[in-house]
Amino acid sequence: MDPFGKLFLLTLLILCLNIVCVYCFRCDRRPYGSTTQSSASDGRFQLSVQGVEDGYIPEQLYTVQISETDGKSTFTGFMISAEGDLKQDPANPRRIISLSPGQVRPQNSITTKFSDRCLYSVEHTMLAPKSSVEIYWQAPSTNNGCVTLRAMVVENEDVWYEDGSPLTQKICEDLRQPDDISPKFNYDCKICNEAKYEVSFTGIWSRNTHPRLYPENDWIPRYSDLVGASHAVDYILWSPGSMATEGFKELAEYANSSKLEEEIREKIGDGVRTLIKGKGHGYRKMNSPTYSFFRTDNKNHLFTVAIAIYPSPDWFLGVNRFELCQEDDTWLQNRELDLYPWDAGTDSGVSYESVNIATFPQDAIARVQLSSYDKNSPFYEMDAKDLHPFGKLHIKLIRIYERECGEETTESSTASTNDVTTEENGDGNEPSEPEEPSRYSNSELSTGRRGGEAPIVTDPESSEDCPMSQWQEWNPCDGPCENGKVVGYKWRERYHLVDGIPVEKYDPNVDPSTLKEVPSFCKNHYEDFEREDCEDDCTEEFEEEANVERRVMVPVAPGNKWSATKRHLGSKEQL
Template sequence: MELHSVIIQVGLIFLLICKVYCMNCDRMSVNVMKPKNINDIDRYMIAIHGNPKSYAPDQRYNVSLKLSDDSRVYKKFKWFLLTAEFENSEQQNGHAGKFDIVYGADEVLATFSKFCPNTIVETSEIPKTEVQVYWTAPPRESGCIVLKATVIESRENWFSEDGRLTRKLCEESADQNVQPERLERCTACSEAKYEVAFEGTWTRNTHPRHYPSDVWSTKFSDIIGASHARLHSFWKIADYASDGLKELMETESIKALESELKEMSQHIRTIIKARSLQYPNITQSTYSVFRVDSTNHRVSLISKIIPSPDWFVGVSDFELCRSNGTWLESYTYNLFPFDAGTDDRIGYTSPDPPNPNSVPKPIMEITENNPNDPRSPFFSEEGERMNPIAKLHFTRQRLYDKPCEHGEDEDAAAPAETECETTPWTPWTRCTSLCGPGMSVRSRNYTQESSLQYCQEELIQMRECIGDCNNNRQGSQQEGDETSTATEVHIYLIAS
């Protein structure tokens, strides 16, 4: 009789477990009445704090399911589902990371699904604009993970796994301390457009030794750089810092260095600029886009570490062209500090002023034993390798097919270009005065609206004109007339 009772209990436990795990995972917790919305797929997004391009094994991340920052509508959702899966559907060993609920808020909005493993769903139908959870990445050699989400505003309007509701993360590659092989000659026929993300990783946790006591002062300066031809990087190890680089180290301003890059325009394709990162956002990412071609296939850029005497992070002659004539699809590279050689002080901050008589030194890499001085925040008596200060994530966005002509002129410099591209000037407007002095105006716009954030191109021009009193016309200077003399006023629009 006792054996029979045990068998019954085991059977009930099996049925209970099977109810959760043996059934097919139905990701639709609500009976919707219409197909999913595919017209506004970027309304909602999966956001990960710091916007990482890859995951570090066993590291915990703050993941949000929310209304997109650039959404044109303000909506709330009642139901949702967030899950993590292996990109390889046949992979069964291990788990695709683990979710944890964020507690401590006035209302806990998320809970674990009773039917789908490793899945988070809503706790109630309370309308919400954002839900936050923790996700711990899987162990090493787990491959790529895909986060997927479904958001349901109502039974008639819902979104699932399109656009930003799917997020792919792959494990950090082992070669992130090694640059791609540099080529003497790039044979790519196409041109490529890249996004570069500068991600800060410099914190008290990653670099505890002598970390600045005033955490609010920690910062990466504006990023400045260029895509350029071979042998035309604006900085190199063992070279001396240029005047523009020295000014960046002393004043945190990139203006002089940008001017130097413009003077090298015959060897540059795109000037790269991105905004600074400052605490408490120092571990987030800042972005820029640029283009490369078979002549200008390398990238160099820098950002000053603040506070510091003259330390910076960056890359010099970073190669994006492959030996087979194609362009890298993506690449992540760790950044470690360099000393610009313009200030001989050791620590992040020093009570002593800079020595005006110090002799400039060549640019050098800072390591755990260079300088071999215990006052250095990166010094390690055991020779332990330091953590990276920042990371660069290169992502190819687009290819532009070009005629494949590699001849005598293949090394000729391509015209310089920045991503601050503008439309052509409009024709001059007619004179504002019917008789006597007036004004005429012409304008142009950026081809990309985002350029307003960092570009400083001239967008409006005005010039004086004279209305024709004799003929009582709108103005003697006709639309598009370039022959009349006029005094021009140049206006630059700069986003605040």
């Protein structure tokens, strides 16, 4: 054989050895002492990962479970292993390497232990019959591709199973931005109760977090008002691939929400339940949170919000069509989301302070272009993983309104009814508990007051040009219970008055065509929402819930000790 042929064979042999070595990483998971071969899986046992929808979220903790499927089968032993993706080594393309599969660890150290013979694996400690077992898997960091979780199940000393679709799960990284990771739509929400939510936005955009081309004058950057709606599945305020409306264009380009609010009001009763509105912040208050509240029901169980970045061509933050009715037909308790910029598709500027360049024809809404090769862009040669969030959105369940499943809500056949439902008690004669007033429903007080509702009194100290109602009572102190004390915050609100009418106060009987508009000067100079830190004694119920503790595990390499810290939760539902 000629020298070139020998060199080729030697290179091929080295490559094969590298590949073989990598594949040899997968260990022998045969049960201890077994001399039989594994049987083909018959479907009576399955491996599942709880909480995974379209892929894993990097570094998130998941529960992996082996369980029986027929209601009667049991198994005695098991092993669960995590295997990473294979790819070429960037430093040596002829070599194949394995990416990180994350970490697995026992959930119960009495019944489960780290495997002594396989990396990234846990196995049983005793051969007692069991119908299910759970362990923890912490997903790897971003850019680690797919992870394969494999289970080996021992039914008895002669029969054991491994691999096959019921006992193998391949899960890939969810490449969407964190704010896109919304629960799947629940098209048939069966929750009878209604819910009240608080949504808060906290800005992060600053010269320190996003220094490239940040506006030179610190008093110019600001966020627009938080604007959105709680709505039905078929209503779209904005979404990727859709075209921005005139109102949305005004918001994205000029941080002016007035026209968009009008567009939302026109749909109240026709796909929209509540208009969401929170005050925007600018210089010296850029990082101050803004709050809003809204109502949901089994027809209007999604919400969408947007916050414009100013100055910018047409960039904004937000979430769209976020599902609050979970698959098990319960209301979502809590969620915090990182927000990254979107492009409304109406202006072709590339930087915060670019001159206006109208996009013609108009583009669809999409992510702001990252990894740009334009040096005038603040995202010049920047990868998504290196982009700092521009803000955070926190959604919190405040209150549940009990409704009987057989209790029908009355809906108007036209869009002239605000907040589309009216509730009645069982006898149908007297109204049940009135809905709590909310300045975010943007409705005028009707002449006929609902039973038990206090009349609106003008604050004598308010300006004649911008009259205001008196402040309402503070709501109870809300926060975690620690050492017998609730440490948190309380809030109260008041209303702008136009012609003696409280604007943005909830009333289900108002005609939207008669809605009043608050002058922008009044909105900008007179606060209608206050929030303060507070401290109060815990109630007995609160103390009982607060005593529930959660162990937060710190990931370490398999085989090493796992430590934990204790975190007090506000309620058991948050566990």
